[in-house]
Amino acid sequence: MSVRVPGVSDEVERRILDLAQHSPPQMRLGTRLALASAVVVGTTIVTVLAHPRPDLRQLPVAALAVSTGALAAIALASVLGVIWSRRSTGPSVRALRLVAFGTAPLLALVTASRPLTTADGPTSLSSGILDALACLATMCAASGVGLLALLIAFRRAVSVAPQLRGAALGAAAGAFGGLAMHLRCPSPDPVHILAGHVVPIAIIATIGALVGPRVVRA
Amino acid sequence: MNDRADDTLALSSAMERFARGDASAFAEIYRLLGPRLFLLCRRLCGSAADPQDLFQETFFKLHRARATFVEGSNVVHWAFAIARSVHVDAIRRGRRRPALETFPAIETFPMVAGEFASPEANFDAAEIARLVEKTLFEMPEPQRAAFILTREEGLSAAEAGSVLGASETAIRLRVMRARDMLRAAIEGARL
Numbered sequence: 001m002s003v004r005v006p007g008v009s010d011e012v013e014r015r016i017l018d019l020a021q022h023s024p025p026q027m028r029l030g031t032r033l034a035l036a037s038a039v040v041v042g043t044t045i046v047t048v049l050a051h052p053r054p055d056l057r058q059l060p061v062a063a064l065a066v067s068t069g070a071l072a073a074i075a076l077a078s079v080l081g082v083i084w085s086r087r088s089t090g091p092s093v094r095a096l097r098l099v100a101f102g103t104a105p106l107l108a109l110v111t112a113s114r115p116l117t118t119a120d121g122p123t124s125l126s127s128g129i130l131d132a133l134a135c136l137a138t139m140c141a142a143s144g145v146g147l148l149a150l151l152i153a154f155r156r157a158v159s160v161a162p163q164l165r166g167a168a169l170g171a172a173a174g175a176f177g178g179l180a181m182h183l184r185c186p187s188p189d190p191v192h193i194l195a196g197h198v199v200p201i202a203i204i205a206t207i208g209a210l211v212g213p214r215v216v217r218a
Numbered sequence: 219m220n221d222r223a224d225d226t227l228a229l230s231s232a233m234e235r236f237a238r239g240d241a242s243a244f245a246e247i248y249r250l251l252g253p254r255l256f257l258l259c260r261r262l263c264g265s266a267a268d269p270q271d272l273f274q275e276t277f278f279k280l281h282r283a284r285a286t287f288v289e290g291s292n293v294v295h296w297a298f299a300i301a302r303s304v305h306v307d308a309i310r311r312g313r314r315r316p317a318l319e320t321f322p323a324i325e326t327f328p329m330v331a332g333e334f335a336s337p338e339a340n341f342d343a344a345e346i347a348r349l350v351e352k353t354l355f356e357m358p359e360p361q362r363a364a365f366i367l368t369r370e371e372g373l374s375a376a377e378a379g380s381v382l383g384a385s386e387t388a389i390r391l392r393v394m395r396a397r398d399m400l401r402a403a404i405e406g407a408r409l
């Protein structure tokens with residue numbers, strides 16, 4: 001097929017058209033995202049199963065179901081928001097902003113405002129900063145795996161707002177980490193929850209915003 | 219208008235085939251997308267030499283990211299977004315910002331008064347074109363990009379917003395500011 005773009009030299013045109021000869025099949029974005037989502041969910045499940053909260057069986061079922069359902073909904077919504085905005089262009093930037101900046105406050109609202117306790121009161125009280133640091137480290141590790149999977153899925157896929165997308169991916173991964181911590185850590189102390197379960201979301205979102213553009217930019 | 223709609227459909231179909239691994243569709247993508255993309259590259263760069271670099275780099279990136287194209291997306295907007303991203307990167311790296319006096323104003327903005335106009339009128343039009351070009355390159359990149367996409371490429375504020383990752387309101391504001399700057403520059407030159 002003869003192709004000519006006025007103003008473009010033959011040399012440049014030849015170089016561009018030669019690209020067609022070096023086009024091995026690539027994994028589609030949808031498939032990559034499905035795999036990344038599986039990694040995120042899998043990491044969450046493993047994190048919970050490795051060390052479920054000791055009072056899990058004594059907790060009021062309704063309260064547990066409501067809070068876990070709310071957190072799962074936040075986590076799902078954040079990942080779906082990120083996936084929905086995969087077109088790279090379009091009004092999806094608004095959804096990304098919502099995920100990036102709204103996830104941590106929403107999670108804080110659900111977990112810290114009404115902490116889960118058994119009918120007999122809290123089974124274990126936070127012993128302070130060390131517990132919070134342990135939760136923070138666990139959550140950063142779990143969410144970090146999720147963020148890595150999502151970043152790899154979006155590798156070279158983003159041409160608009162890569163920093164915001166990185167932050168949104170971090171927040172989405174963090175939301176799943178928050179869900180895992182909810183089912184793992186029995187501490188009802190709001191300060192502990194904020195420091196150990198919510199702050200990591202902001203940390204992971206910041207890491208996503210800093211590292212993301214290098215990975216996801218088209 | 220219909221030709222452009224037909225081209226958009228053909229381009230979407232070619233891009234979808236290419237994303238699925240049909241390498242033969244690339245030449246068609248180049249044929250359908252190339253002219254419009256090169257025009258944008260010229261507008262963004264404003265010089266005769268640089269647009270080819272931007273054009274080539276955009277196609278390289280588009281080729282590399284082919285599997286990430288989402289079916290049903292607008293290929294032109296996608297390519298424009300990539301071109302703009304490449305251009306902004308280049309500006310950040312401190313290149314592709316030509317000296318003001320090198321602008322080939324008449325070529326980029328062919329504003330001439332008309333075939334039967336006096337030489338003075340044609341000279342004035344050319345001067346204004348040069349001034350527009352110069353002012354465009356002095357304004358902040360987001361304003362310039364918004365102005366070029368809406369005024370030169372004919373995109374709506376929403377479409378330009380999708381390419382630039384900004385809201386419709388932000389685009390309108392940027393275009394308004396760009397227009398104010400252009401008006402002030404032209405009025406200043408006439409005084």
